[in-house]
Amino acid sequence: MNEEQDSADRGPARSAPRDSLFLLTSFSTPEGVPLGKARIRNLSATGLMADCERAVPAGTQVEFDLRGIGKVSATVAxxxxxxxxxAFDEAIDPQLARKPVSNGVAQQLPDYLRPANMSQSRR
Known part of the structure; x- marks a missing residue:
């Protein structure tokens, strides 16, 4: 594949640097109509590229949950x-999607899995 053909396959020029990653989500319309599951392949502050389980036409308004960020609204460019x-309706911080998922509660190891000195210091 030549460089000209490769750039044509990627769509319009990108305005922000993108990070490669792999996240799963589900697209829906703003009215809540499901549009199917999607695998996010790269992400920037202003948009993303994804593989969808079914075709979603250009111009479609979509909403989806993005790990670490929450609900995101966008248009299929x-x-x-x-x-x-x-193309996102509002810019996001893509680094938030890379942070480990946590429920906010510090997970504690049971006593039998803690090193001896850690077990004794908490008593």
Whole structure:
């Protein structure tokens, strides 16, 4: 594949640097109509590229939950088969999606799994 063809396959020019990653989510319309599952392949502050379980046409408004960020609204900027590029309605911090998921409660090891000195210091 030549460089010109490769850039044509990626869609419109990107305005922000993108990080490669792999996240799962489900797209829906703003009215809540499910549009199917999606695998997010790269993410920036202004958009993403994803593989979808079914085609979602360009111009479609979508909403989805993004780990570490919450609900995100976007417009499908381009679509090629099961691949889509989304432009977010509002910029996000893509680094938040990379942080480990936590319920906010510090997980504690049971006594039998703690090293001896750690067990004794907590009593």
């Amino acid at each position: 381009w679509a090629r088969g099961d691949k889509v590029g989304l």
